[in-house]
Amino acid sequence: MEHDFFKRYVQEHKEAFEDQALPPNMLGNILGNMRERQLIQERRKRKLTYTWMAVAASMLIFAGSYLFLSQETTVTTPPRQIASNNKNKVEAPVALPTEIVSAKTAVNTEKPKRLVAYQPNKEIYSGLADSLSVASRLNAILKAGSLPTLDQKLKTVLSKVFNEDENDNVRLAALEVLSKFAADKYIQQQLTAGLTKQKDPVIQLELIKVLGNSNNPETTDKLIAMADNPLTMDVVKDQVHYALLTKQQLQ
Amino acid sequence: MHLSISINEQELVKQCIAREEKGYTMLYNKYAKRIYHTVYRVMGNSAETEDIVQEAFCTAFEQIAKLKNQNNFEGWLKRIALNQAISTLRKKKMVFTEDGQLETVADEELDMNEELLFQCKVDDVKAAIQQLPDGYRTIMSLHLFEDMGQEEIGNMLGISHTTVRTQYHRAKKKVFLALKDKAYYGT
Numbered sequence: 001m002e003h004d005f006f007k008r009y010v011q012e013h014k015e016a017f018e019d020q021a022l023p024p025n026m027l028g029n030i031l032g033n034m035r036e037r038q039l040i041q042e043r044r045k046r047k048l049t050y051t052w053m054a055v056a057a058s059m060l061i062f063a064g065s066y067l068f069l070s071q072e073t074t075v076t077t078p079p080r081q082i083a084s085n086n087k088n089k090v091e092a093p094v095a096l097p098t099e100i101v102s103a104k105t106a107v108n109t110e111k112p113k114r115l116v117a118y119q120p121n122k123e124i125y126s127g128l129a130d131s132l133s134v135a136s137r138l139n140a141i142l143k144a145g146s147l148p149t150l151d152q153k154l155k156t157v158l159s160k161v162f163n164e165d166e167n168d169n170v171r172l173a174a175l176e177v178l179s180k181f182a183a184d185k186y187i188q189q190q191l192t193a194g195l196t197k198q199k200d201p202v203i204q205l206e207l208i209k210v211l212g213n214s215n216n217p218e219t220t221d222k223l224i225a226m227a228d229n230p231l232t233m234d235v236v237k238d239q240v241h242y243a244l245l246t247k248q249q250l251q
Numbered sequence: 252m253h254l255s256i257s258i259n260e261q262e263l264v265k266q267c268i269a270r271e272e273k274g275y276t277m278l279y280n281k282y283a284k285r286i287y288h289t290v291y292r293v294m295g296n297s298a299e300t301e302d303i304v305q306e307a308f309c310t311a312f313e314q315i316a317k318l319k320n321q322n323n324f325e326g327w328l329k330r331i332a333l334n335q336a337i338s339t340l341r342k343k344k345m346v347f348t349e350d351g352q353l354e355t356v357a358d359e360e361l362d363m364n365e366e367l368l369f370q371c372k373v374d375d376v377k378a379a380i381q382q383l384p385d386g387y388r389t390i391m392s393l394h395l396f397e398d399m400g401q402e403e404i405g406n407m408l409g410i411s412h413t414t415v416r417t418q419y420h421r422a423k424k425k426v427f428l429a430l431k432d433k434a435y436y437g438t
Binding site for chain 1: 272275276279280284285287291297301304305308309312313368369373376377394395396423426
């Protein structure tokens with residue numbers, strides 16, 4: 001397109017080619033359109049912001065309710081965890097070397113030691129106190145049976161269970177544990193008292209077997225009373241007679 | 252002088268970025284007429300031209316922060332306007348086609364000397380250009396008035412530069428043919 005006369009002609013007369021007047025109010029239209037678009041954009045932005053705010057709020061509510069629910073479950077579900085935490089808290093002072101601690105603090109260090117010794121018994125007590133569950137009471141009695149010795153508190157509690165628990169199996173299990181320590185004076189007294197209190201023949205039979213060899217005169221009196229009692233079942237009476245006869249032979 | 256104009260334009264662009272109405276008005280007053288005629292030559296009617304020019308100004312003002320060379324606002328605005336004009340033509344099913352598909356001009360030799368063109372009235376030349384088909388008119392306008400090369404026009408319209416060249420020559424012949432009897436009336 002070189003040496004183009006046509007192009008030269010246009011360049012020379014360019015102003016004459018551009019003689020048309022601009023349409024009126026075009027600038028006003030442009031500025032009006034821009035304002036309108038700006039308003040629409042702002043509305044869109046606001047809409048978007050509201051949408052995001054709504055999304056964020058719903059997420060917050062969701063997260064909050066989830067946290068709240070999960071917290072609730074952690075509080076109610078693991079009682080064991082709470083117990084173990086207590087254990088840690090109590091054990092911490094025990095770790096202190098007693099030689100370093102002064103005479104004043106020595107009193108304090110003894111307390112946690114005692115608490116640590118009672119830890120398994122706590123479970124036993126709580127199990128025995130669970131009046132709603134026979135299984136947990138039986139479980140607690142089994143645990144008590146596995147102990148090498150019984151302290152006075154546990155003896156008292158077990159004796160109370162043996163004499164007063166409403167469930168025959170629980171009373172029988174308590175008798176089984178107490179019979180292991182029948183040589184103990186207190187336990188023997190409680191078992192002897194049981195001869196009059198216990199009405200279940202199975203328990204009566206077991207109790208007679210346990211106390212049959214006892215030289216305690218109170219036991220003998222109670223056995224005789226049982227034999228004379230018309231309400232005592234024949235099977236129990238037979239066992240009482242057998243025990244009394246064995247006693248007499250031994251004497 | 253040129254330096255002061257450039258600085259002024261930069262300042263106007265900055266005012267537009269700051270959304271000052273004064274900046275918009277000054278830039279509009281400076282370039283509206285040229286842009287209007289550029290678009291008018293491509294579109295061939297004032298109604299569509301007005302819409303396109305308004306839209307081009309709006310787009311340019313809204314996106315003026317993206318303008319890299321602040322001294323070349325006119326070039327940037329013209330490109331926006333031309334792109335909108337061409338896409339409007341495309342929407343009207345006007346296709347910038349390769350050779351052979353457009354109406355061909357009779358290849359008969361024109362006995363008109365190109366220099367005689369200078370004896371024609373500008374209005375007659377304008378009318379002859381206006382009567383060209385859209386495709387020819389667009390190519391002719393871009394080359395003659397916007398001083399765009401074949402490659403650039405080809406890229407803009409999506410056709411090869413040889414097609415641009417051929418169509419330009421055919422358009423020119425058509426214009427000369429229309430001016431054949433008017434060459435001796437003088438400008």
